[in-house]
Amino acid sequence: MQSIIEINEQNLTEVLQLSQQTPLVITFYAPQYAESMEFCALLTSYAEQYQGQFVLGKINCETEQMIASQFRIQSVPTTYLFKAGQALDAFPGVLDEATLKQRLALILPKEEEVKFMQALDFLEAEDYDQALPILKEAWELSNKKNSDIALLYAETYIAMKKVEPAQEILNQIPLQDRDSRWQGLQAQIELLIKAADTPEIQQLQADFAKNPTAEIALKLALQLHQANRNEEALQLLFDILKKDLSAQNGEVKQEFLSILSAIGNNDPITNKYRRLLYSLLY
Secondary structure: OOOEEEOOOOOHHHHHHHOOOOOEEEEEEOOOOHHHHHHHHHHHHHHHHOOOOOEEEEEEOOOOHHHHHHOOOOOOOEEEEEEOOEEEEEEEOOOOHHHHHHHHOOOOOOHHHHHHHHHHHHHHOOOHHHHHHHHHHHHHHOOOOOHHHHHHHHHHHHHOOOHHHHHHHHHOOOHHHOOHHHHHHHHHHHHHHHHHOOHHHHHHHHHHHHOOOHHHHHHHHHHHHHOOOHHHHHHHHHHHHHHOOOHHHHHHHHHHHHHHHHHOOOOHHHHHHHHHHHHHHO
């Protein structure tokens, strides 16, 4: 789809229909008036900068007098803002950049909505690692109030079989937004937890309960990490490091750091346990 269109009588209806799906800015100008041309150039630069977030339709009043008459244009530039097929705003004259951005905000998607759509593109290609930081940013931009973003964020972690961060996100969704989709994701988490509760983990947990040594903890933490139960693994190792930072000749700290490195910076658990480790070091 073109983001900048010269409008004439032949394509006017088609361009107006575009505003059903994409925000539309229509500006009326006249080449003989430098002020209108300068404002038209500013809008053009914004259309390019916003990369398809709105369509800019330009109407030359000198050649398209019928359209200008239809819109009752009395001065140039005059600009209309359309969204969902409706004209939401119109203003004559030139606006400074700050005021123009303020007016455009009426029809433009919010920044978190733009991020959400970017993440969807990555998820369509099953590129979860690229989608995760974008979803995290989108959710934070919404002050963690947009539950649609949160659900997709949790769903992405579930697709990666990372139960703990997914559960942490679902727990922050308000009760009124815990719909059938939330329930479905919760059910998927429960299935993943059951699948991750292997006989090896159960046996090591029983052994550790009887004999809580660093040696058994290392074996159990490794199994938990392989089952994507990273928070349990890190907490287990951290409890040992709190008592002895050099436990098992430094192997406990090394495995703790290896798990942090493996799960990566996009996982919220990483920052939590990195801070906890720093609290022991410093």
